[in-house]
Amino acid sequence: MKIRQGIIMLGVLLLALGQAGAQTYKNAKAPVEARVKDLLQRMTLEEKVGQLNTLLGWPMYEKKGDIVGISATFKEEISKRHIGSFWATLRADPWTQKTLETGLSPRQSAEATNAMQKYMMENTRLGIPLILAEECPHGHMAIGTTVFSTSIGQASTWDPALIQEMASAIAVEARVQGAHIGYGPVLDLVREPRWSRLEETYGEDPYLIGQMGIAMVRGFQGTNLNSGKNIISTLKHFTAYGSPEGGHNGGIALTGQRDLYMSYLPPFRDAIKAGALSIMASYNSIDGIPCSANSFLLKDVLVKDWGFKGYTVSDLHGIPSMNTNHRVAADMEQAATMSINAGLDNDLGGAAYGDALIKAVKDKLVTMATIDSAVAHVLRVKFKMGLFENPYVDPAAVENVVATPEHIALSKKVALESIVLLKNENSLLPLSKSIKNLAVIGPNADNIYNQLGDYTAPQPEEKIVTVLEGIKAKLGTGTNINYVKGCAIRDTTNDNIAAAVTAAQHADAVVLVLGGSSARDFKTSYQATGAAEVKSGESSVSDMESGEGYDRVSLDLMGLQNKLLKSLVATGKPIVLVLIEGRPLNITWAAEHVPAIVNAWYPGQEGGHAIADVLFGDYNPAGRLPVSIPKSVGQLPVYYNYKNASRHDYVEMTSRPQYSFGYGLSYTTFGYENLQLSVNGKKVAVKFTVKNTGKVEGDEVVQLYVRDDYSSVVTANEQLKRFQRVHLKAGEAKEINFELNPEDLQLLNVQNKWVVEPGTFSVMVGGSSDDAKLNGSFTIK
Incomplete structure (x- = not known):
């Protein structure tokens, strides 16, 4: 009898443990890592691969009059491919063929995304909610939302606090309609204005781009991803995409490793350190390696060096382009293999990470551990956003959030400052x-x-x-x-x-x-x-x-x-x-x-x-x-922070741009005085006074540039290190204090080590890169 009772008790205990285990990934109180691990072990290979695909979203709903629901296409994709993410579901433009009539109002957008999530939660085996990504560079790219200045205008404000406020407004408008990820900011450094996408960038300077990137990430993501007001930021485009050979969009990037580290990578590093949880690989190649299959960038730099905790995604059809454009992959299976093994988690477009990736696993070209790692990166985000507990939004709340008078006023303020x-x-x-x-x-x-x-x-x-x-x-x-x-x-x-x-x-x-x-x-x-x-x-x-x-x-x-x-x-x-x-x-x-x-x-x-x-x-x-404005394309490149070398006038004209980086006038004038530099180890305190010397109030953008006078490798002739937008009444003066830290003074030396070399550094302070009002120097011993 006792043995029988013991067997019954053991059976009850095992059943209880099994039931508890079945609920672990749905248990909001369980640690995220435990939930990820539990869900992974329940998923088939096909379900896992489905989580690694982000399909085009706008065919996934149907609209009949004012009624919005899921489409047959949506049901088919979920049934056959177990898709985990969609992109641009709410997008409307000539490409998507969605107009003001055929597209969705903000409330209908919320209803559509709710319908999609409801189907996932109630009609799929594991009930895994969707991640819905949207374009959000200067407003959520959907009907009825607030439209802000494009990114190059945002950068012209030189006001990160304002841009963070703008990003928060974009985030809440997108999130209330059911979006979870905003594609943006674009952190491409631009040295080629013939390139078509300059408007999407913050210009030619890595420090300014980085500060704008930090502002956008903080505005998008906030401090609580489960707030219902925030979205995840996807950084674009990783990397060196903005200076293509000949200005051709998606063309090869001509950059050496040192310039890559010192010019193109810092804005992404800054945004990752600010907490960005998603990043997009760019279309271009660097030194013969497509960014969609560059393990040095996706693993060594991003994860090992910077400690990235989010997930990586391709640009649209970026993985197939290794076959069609770069011609480094003979077929889709090889393209998928190269990308996922290099650390690219998610396929935007879904043309590569489907049957081809499943075949690559079965052919032992890709390990299950690699698949699990990529899927874990995606699932982790879903758990952090609380989507398993609350995948829905409130359609009734949309009208009180989207395109409010406050957001419209904010749009004007950004435009004014730009x-x-x-x-x-x-x-x-x-x-x-x-x-x-x-x-x-x-x-x-x-x-x-x-x-x-x-x-x-x-x-x-x-x-x-x-x-x-x-x-x-x-x-x-x-x-x-x-x-x-x-x-x-x-x-x-x-x-x-x-x-x-x-x-x-x-x-x-x-x-x-x-x-x-x-x-x-x-x-x-x-x-x-x-x-x-x-x-x-x-x-x-x-x-x-x-x-x-x-x-x-x-x-x-x-x-x-x-x-x-x-x-x-x-x-x-x-x-x-x-x-x-x-x-x-x-x-x-x-x-x-x-x-x-x-x-x-x-x-x-x-x-x-x-x-x-x-x-x-x-x-x-x-x-x-x-960004500098050239006099002629014959001057290109004409960015201000060129490496120390011979630059001289041409036969036809000067080598100087028409207007340099940092330039801009005012209806008043400003004076600078009393520059003081104080060195403490490898930190430098910079203090000076700026005064409105005109008759009307206005803003001055004070800019601090640094030059390493003599260095073991060639460095920039000057480099922006600090700036501040300052409002001054007529006749008013303010003391400005900046501190330079070792990171501001370091370089990548011959041994590829980041070091601050002893020697003298020049400091230039003023209202433009080519108009220093104050000059000084300090010595690092």
């Missing part, structure tokens, strides 16, 4: 609000999509404030405003330049709005990656000359814009040139002949109000260039 005053001869700006006759001219004066940049969803016209609308709202009925388009951005077949000249002749001043466009249209054809197909001699000419896939052979204003510009200057009227653009364009002629030039990049939905505030003196501009 505007760079390049020239203001004889103080033409600000214009008087009592001006009687004003001509507003140009292809970008009243075009909503040309103002918004790439990776922007369709917008209702009443939501976007153009320059013309901003000026009208500013001046009211007291000014006669005459608008003439003049010409298109690219098309040369139609123009009304004659009417523009007539309007200028009858005006007291002219606001001329030129530049570029990243506005996609439904006539453009697209590659599988979403990049535009660009063919020379296109029969149908859109305005688009920037944005992914639109690489340039020159930086000149396209179409008839220069003809329009010169015709208006010939009238003798005061001209204010406003540039709305995605890359620095050639304005050499304008810099010589136009008295006032304002660069607004792509300023977002409130751009018209922001530009009007600057033009008429309600806001004193203080944006600073995050």
